[in-house]
Amino acid sequence: MKFSDFGFKKFINDALEEIGFVYPTKIQEKVIPLIKKHRPVIAQSHTGTGKTHSFLLPILNNIAYDESNKIQCLIVTPTRELARQIYENTKDILKFNDKGTVGLFVGGDDIEKSIQNVKTKQPTVVIGTPTRLKKMYEEGNLFITTAKYVVIDECDMIFDLGFIEEVDFMLSKINKDVNVSLFSATINNGLKPFLQKYLSNSIFIENKDANPTNKNIEHVLVWTKNKENKEVLRTIVSEINPYVCMVFLNKKDQIKEIISWLNEFGIKNVGELHGDLDSRQRTNMQKRIQNGDFKWIVASDVAARGIDIDGVSHIISVDLPKDLDYYIHRSGRTGRNQYSGQSYVLFNSTNQHQIDELKSKGITFSNFKLANNQLVEINTVKKKKDFNANLPVNVETKKIIDKYKGQKVKPGYKKRRKAEVDKVKKDIRRKHIKESIAKIKKDKYKKRREELFEN
Template structure:
């Protein structure tokens, strides 16, 4: 299937050709025909699956672009959880405006001069409104932005909107929409607490589940690094020195951990570091993103909420210090790399806390390779075992050799072969008993090591 099959207007097909869009993604195939036919949808889709164009294309196609200047009104409202994501959506509309200048858009986010925004809205209302919940509501309540005329409403990354505490603002705005407005909700997951919201506005919607498409991305190599309970500083220093990334994103679960990781990397001699987290002021955050996109850093330390939905080109490596509580966020992390037909690597530092989560991700279809650090390099686990044989195996070889040598030196007597065999068997039994005893001790001491043995074959 190709985009030309959707029956878009000529300027859309021309634009798609210019930006090298030929074949739609899975979510685009499922969603575009539904929105184009004015159907409400709830779509489960991860970042990097092409969902932005899955709602932009049918909306742009269905716009009434021949409205007189003095009668222009809001035809589509697109709500995003962060300034960065809203700006990305807004920027994705621009190529279509070049081929159809009658399309008007407005970006309404915090950190911008609200007086200029109000002045512009006094002259004309944009056909497509893109923005963050708080700023859009503020402009609506000030009687500056008239969103009640919207024929289409899109709530992007709805689970993130809930996590950031904006769901009440979204609820308020949708409650003001006209009765026949087409509502589309996109989310990586549907929290239980989101269900009343979904039921309230989208009870007659079509459910589209594209959540399983991302793990099959063959451009991403998923790797578990066996840390052997080493200190984080030692492991992270060796891992970062063993790779040569174009851009590496290092994810932590808490914003308080960002400074700790940055300190470790600086001690390792890495001074040009970026950071993305919730404590950054809006202007600092925007400047940081500009620097990241301008390739001023090789390493960026980030939290999930700060980096989710942000389109950063050229991410070659991703490192997860720990796995997130909500495993859908790992999909977003790894999905930062391996985009646009490029390849990428997603590393997970293995420890007792994330053992069960790794198993869950494997059940979801993600295939992990296992590597370990050896002489400062990351090597496959099988190669590591060949280069570092187990001590008890080495001891067995020595003991067995002594038995064999003993019988070689003495005068051969009848039955010596059976006797030698019994002694060798006894050595094997001792080794097995010692091995079993060692395993039992390990299980009692650390429960996760049994699973680790299954995973790593140690």
Template sequence: MGASFKDYHFQPFIDDAIKDLGFRNPTPIQTKVIPTIKHGKSVIGKSATGSGKTHAFLLPIFDGLDLNKEDVQVVITTPSRELAYQIYDNAKQIAKFSDKTIHIGNYVGGTDKERQVEKLEREQPQVVIGTPGRVWDLVKNGDLEIHSAHQLVIDEADMTLDLGFLDTVDEIASKMAEDLQMMVFSATVPPKLKPFLKKYMKNPVMNDIPTKTVINQNVSNWLISTKGKNKNDLIYQLITMGEPYLVLIFANTRERVDEIYNYLKQQGLKVAEIHGGMQPRVRKRVMKQIQNLDYQFVVASDLAARGIDISGVSHVINDDIPTDLEYFIHRVGRTGRNGMKGIAMTLYAPGEEQKVSELEKMGIKFIPKEIKRGEVVDTYDRKRRMKRKEPKNKLDPTMIGLIKKKKKNVKPGYKKKIKRAIKQKSDEDRKIEVRNQIRARKKQKKRSSQRYQ
């Protein structure tokens, strides 16, 4: 029998929050991480989006808060504003079941810093959630006092590194308590991240949840070859078939997001777009509209795959295979959640066979599909040619050519004519050779006689 949340002996208000969330049993990452955090050990949780990692750290952290102390006890950093808002909402859901008020501060760029400073002068939060830049800005100016905090969570650590925020997180960590319990969550642990981890973590517990355990079984992965067709038109066909509840369309670049968004708008669809180049206020407003289901179709960059939790996504479409294949897991992880069925459709060009093969090596199983007469239908496995057995004695091209010639209709007496022609040519060549030899001897004899006269 699997683990149960009762095994962790949480405080009653935590149990109430879990019941309210509708969680039945802990996910693999929660099973491995929660006991480690409760024992005060530093941990590295390597797991993809959709694995339940946010509650893997929030539940034990809130369970261990000293609600009689009104100072900062934990700092949670995340590389994107959207993800910070998401964690903040999850934290508030847990906190509302506590008899005592739990003060939670949410600090991200693009928000009113002056108001945050004024509130910090009145009271310090017990839980800090935010993006590294804004959190550090408040700390270095003396507004946010984190020296009392013994727990630091770095969520999406590889993305934090990619976006250049790791040095800022390093500054934050240096201002916290010496006996720091660090919790690092990341889809991957790149080599450049390791020196930072060694600096702050002594013998951390490493929990690596394999990809296959976090690709939801409720998600059907369709693979659709573009076959040189216009991708904008293919996407339009796919999202207008049937009645999808909410479709997330992922593209590799901001420019491509804009292109798909504009095309779908021109077709008369009500569509939203989300990418890192948008103004923070605009992005926040659009996200709120998406959460309120004002849009049925959303075109997004990979920022959304890592930093946004949109409930009710029925379909995910990959306009392209992401350059970083790990992002594929994050994209697909947006659908098939909370026991619901989901469909992920991936468009690929003939030249992307290698990328598809690499995804398959990661444990992803594709179902080959194609659009026929306005419907998505099963099609042949793209590897069917490779799976055919080669003949044991393969003929060389010359022999194949001769066989093909034999199959052609031949006129009567054709072979005899050829033989006669060859013999005739041979006889002529021989006569010419003999004639040339006689001429040569005559010339030689004439030169010799002239020499002795």
């Protein structure tokens, strides 16, 4: 199937041709026909599967562009970076449509400038973060009540960050016939009341896969200890040759330290994505990242969530997030658009339970350790020898073990039992040696006799 088979309007097909989109992903094949027919959906699919264009294309196709001064689509995202990314995606698709306009409204941007931009004309498509959108509506600047489509992207993160009340407020102001669709890589139980309230008639779409992450990603555990993190990171950096590598941390205050480590390793040009950047810095940093200015990027989970950075080949998690769904989003920065990728996790005994939980979700890891300043694979699967209960040594050993069962034993019985078992094994081994020697002598004697008779 090709994008041209969906029956989109000419301006969309022209845009798709220019950006080089030919074949839809699985989630796009499922979602696009439904939204194109005005059906609301709840789509759950792991990061990097093309969820953004699965809602943008049919909505931009369906909008009535003759209603030029009305907001017809509202897209809500949890982060400024994701909002800007969708804003750029929307502009790309509307390039050949001179009637469609798009507005971006996110925290940190000059709100007075945003107000001036919408005073004379409301944008056709509005994209933004919950708090800023709500403020713009309450102050009478954005008339979102006319929206025919609402998309809540990365909804689980909106819930986690405490923005669901703002979204609930805005939806309560929009007409009841609005088409509300929700997209996320993960959907937690806390969202159920919200889903029942606004999306009870929606069609649930899920990319079913035993592995919750993209199959193109190789997950690698590297055994370390806290004091060895720097040396392990140095070794990983020296062994990989990334197109783009993202290094993730839980705490923003660790980012400067990791950047200084990378500088020490000889990497001088490092990008950074985190909440301590002001709005201008974040906008500039995102543009530079999208332009391919950085081979190495250090990031926090929230800042990098949902954004598509072209060409990420490697992920390094210096630590694991408390909410393990964020690891799925971290690793999902790579392995996108059919490319392969690697996700490294620095691992020690303190986060063993987290690794076990990720494995229980279906993620398979290969295991490495640092040895002689190199990463060496650890063979974690030990081959078990077949147990034959009928072998003499096992028969005699079982007799000794059974002898102690059900008895009132004295202290030190395990030591005595072990000594008896060892003696049995030793006696049987000697017996086997004697039998082997006797057999060898017999074979030699037999061979010698045959040689004599032949002569």
